[in-house]
Amino acid sequence: MDRTESVTLTNMCMITNADKILVLNRVDPNWPGLTFPGGHIEAHESITESVIREVQEETNLTITQPKLVGVKQFYDAEHHRYLVFFYRANQFSGELKSSREGNLKWLTKEELLQSPLAPNFDHDLPLFFDEQFNEHLLDGQRDVLF
Template sequence: MSKRTEPVTLTNMCMIQAQNKILVLDRNDPVWPGLTFPGGHVEAHESFHDSVIREIKEETGLTIADPKLVGVKQFYDHNHERYLVFFYVATKFSGKVTPSEEGKLTWMTKKQLLQHKLAYNFDRDLPIYFDQNLSERILDGKRDELF
């Protein structure tokens, strides 16, 4: 009988929208630098919903309301363990944008975002945020597919 459980890392990322602008994070991380959306890890015993609200508050100073799950990305990390990223969109928020040690925050249009240096492979995640017919990205060895 095959094993039905495995180690997994759970994370989230949220596109925050205000009219035609999107809040983007220019990451300081030398491992994954460039523009992306804020987010982070799901902590033990924390719901996915609560984790994205907490991470956005920590990284941006904003308190988001009603984040909508729009998709997921999965791949295997350098330890060959599954890594999941839950993609959210939030259009309701309060507070003032306050940068964190994660990097600089900027409001941009989608067009402006696409003209900047994005974090590695982030361009392949973006269609899930903008195309309601897509909800999953799978990276597995040579496979990189959107569904």
């Protein structure tokens, strides 16, 4: 029995500053709307190092001590597992600067929840805001928080 499978590894980070949350208004036509910065994990890169690098590339901010708060998993169009490691960070340095990924802005939680989010991103938000959840599973039949 083969215990290996093709997997795409990615990350996403909610950055906070007092009562504000940094959001990215993505311009990607495949997944547009508000979300948090993040991206793919490169070969031989730790998951934590990848989120620090991705945040820096997309925001020009250097985060420190990001905290892993959950994981999302689903299957892509080729039926390969896709994992997104969710982080939160409130310590950072640098000057905020938008990238080719989209424009950045600070919102309150209430403003975020009333904004046009990326598709299904509202289903991920409990992992960032509610410590009782640490996994979001989408498998075609189910959309479940654990």
